[in-house]
Amino acid sequence: MVRVNSMFNVKDEADAQQVKQMARQLIEQSRLEEGNLSYDLFQGSTPTCLLFCETWLDNDAFKAHVASQHYTTIMPKIQKLIVGNKDLKIFEYE
């Protein structure tokens, strides 16, 4: 199985709200993908800190996700609101 943690910051709470809005459709469609076990966007106690936490059956499922139409359409729009670096961690486990 694959657990993805993609943690990032945005400029302010208004941008955080906008990312959460844009992410709704991405969450909905990602959860329908074959091999998805969990997928959500989380907001930290620091409201400008956001985290995609995802669980995939295997690497193939995760690769199909990042090539999917909804990901390649929506994520670039979210990317524009990210400030600083993304802390992306991908863990494989049994």
Add this chain to the structure above:
Amino acid sequence: MVRVNSMFNVKDEADAQQVKQMARQLIEQSRLEEGNLSYDLFQGSTPTCLLFCETWLDNDAFKAHVASQHYTTIMPKIQKLIVGNKDLKIFEYE
């Protein structure tokens, strides 16, 4: 390094708010611990889904955390509001 994902659900948004309230002190004190690199409580787009996402320098730092006074005092109170099982994942990485 050690990344912890502790994901759980609570009964309703009022309980989610209560957990976030209780977690404030736990977050503050955990971030001061030696070997802590990040520590926050995140709330999902499903507001009753909460996630502690933590990063520790090594296993010793993480073990010291779960034995700490603030953890052993606060976490049992949070535990009472958790419904169903906790999805706890602990990843070691370089």
